[in-house]
Amino acid sequence: MNLHEYQARDILRRHGIPVPPGEVATTPGEARASATRLGGGGRGEGKVVVKAQVHAGGRGKAGGVKLANSAAEAEAHARAILGMTIKGLTVHKVLIAPAAAIATESYVGIIVDRASQRPVLMVSPAGGMDIEEVAAKTPEKIHRLAVDPRYGLLSHQALGLGFALYRDVNQARAAADIMQKLYQVVYAVGASLAEINPLATTPEGAVQALDAKIVIDDNELERRPDIAALRDVTAEAPEEVAAREAGLTFIKLDGNVGCCVNGAGLAMATMDLVKYYGGEPANFLDIGGSSKAQKVVAALRIMTSDPRVKVILFNIFGGITRGDDVANGIVQATHELSLKVPIVIRLTGTNEGAAMEILTKAGFSSLTDMDEAVKQAVALAKGKAA
């Protein structure tokens, strides 16, 4: 689960990391009021930044981050940004923060690294830009440290990396303190990624976190209701919210062949096979292991809510999933929903015989071969008879 920048900033602030003030606005009027409060004094001399709060990278390039010289200008920017669409997601909130005078920009981030199987701290004096780009063009500017989770980030390790960012001992110490606190944040909130970019110095020498990004491991949400409550469903695609509530994993794509599969690996392989036979998958959808009929109904409802979908392809390999459960779900769904698109069913494995019987009685035919089913679905999506 992604957090918004303003939520990530709050978490860092609560853990003692210096973060400049900021306020969230949902209307242009609120943005003006916040700008009046925040832009009044300090080095910014009335200037504020208006930043779209949306779960998409490249906000700046999309016009979602603007500098305002007055409260009136902040209001105008907020009017333009609120309601704007960035990578398919509508902006409902903006963050108003004083435009800080910046001397230097660095990067500090922690990810859980798959290769070393440890949390890895990454720092770079080349901050304020995409860290992937820094890694690709100037890898020597990134310093990495795999942290032993039994002992945590030790002081001398953090200070060593602090000196990789700043020559000044006070700044190096301040950065080291921020790194240790960021490490605590990771375990405190269950983050799979926590980054500060940029970690900035002011002309007076203070070290501050100007922008923050935190991604929470979805597997942590059950035991952390306070973090789960930070989820902003207005910032997510509506089909994906509906799928999650039904216990399905669903990801929208651009094609017209709706795919309903049990198991993530088989779901990916099915999408790939649609492409292999010249079609375009409309989605990734894993109905999971114990597939009750109601889940299948929810899956069909979500897939058919997209008018671009021309055919629905089921690919079920029964293991824990029982074929008869899925067959019942398909039949039940066709009673509850008026389906306007054809359905192609491939079903094999556990209780295959019973499933076939249920489907045949309801007037469906089904296949046992995956390639045959995918070929049929692609032909139907292209408007050809199967």
Place this chain on the structure above:
Amino acid sequence: MSVFIDKSTCLLVQGITGRDGSFHAKQMIAYGTKVVAGVTPGKGGQRFEDAVPVFNTVAEAVHETQANTSVIYVPAAVAASAIFEAADSGIGLIICITEGIPVLDMTRVLPFVHERGARLIGPNCPGLISPGKSKVGIIPGNICKPGKIGVVSRSGTLTYEIIHQLSTNGLGQSTCVGIGGDPLIGTNFIHCLAAFEADAETAAIVMIGEIGGTDEQQAAEFVRDKVKKPVIGFIAGQTAPPGRRMGHAGAIISGSSGTAADKMAALAKAGISVMKRPADVVPLLKERI
């Protein structure tokens, strides 16, 4: 011979009285696996299916029975704790089926398991099966056949699909191992490739990978340098969009790394025959053996 499990496997089931644990314990017993003990705290002294003794702790079960392998079906919230307990009780091979363990828990579990000299398979995996000998986990026994192909995979149902293609075309399996779809796992492709290379009964290896991470690239280098047996590879997720978690917690393209195209190129470069679709497994294997 087979890898990791065989007729000498004496299995302990953690969570044997739960919904999934009891269902699959029965399936494993029916397949012929020696299930010697179960553990559910508070149910010590009972017998599962009137036969298998249930204990309160893994330590007791290990003390009282010959258990040398444990399979875990407990809920995600307590699964990391179950792995710690198994490793602490001297179990040498731990298979964790449970999906949904927080990755930060695994950063603490893995060094602990390693220091006690145990092997962990999973978490979030279907387990393993040596057809005709032993089955630990949830892979349906009826789709497998004894034979000479070693199968290693990050996935569940996709593995069943491939095993099904093999079995229906007369290609039996020596062992099929599901290593799991999480970003941090105990046993990776390289561990399995090395075991299959050393196994006299395995003639060829099928590896099934997916997007996310770089395990397949490292496995490809290992195959190039250390594996003489033919290897056939598949990568799922060629059409997956970047930055989205495709069901498995580990199946995510981060930035530009972990794409299917990268992985397929790395496999091909190492001399691995790369399938474009699951149905290619049989013709490619026949070409190589």
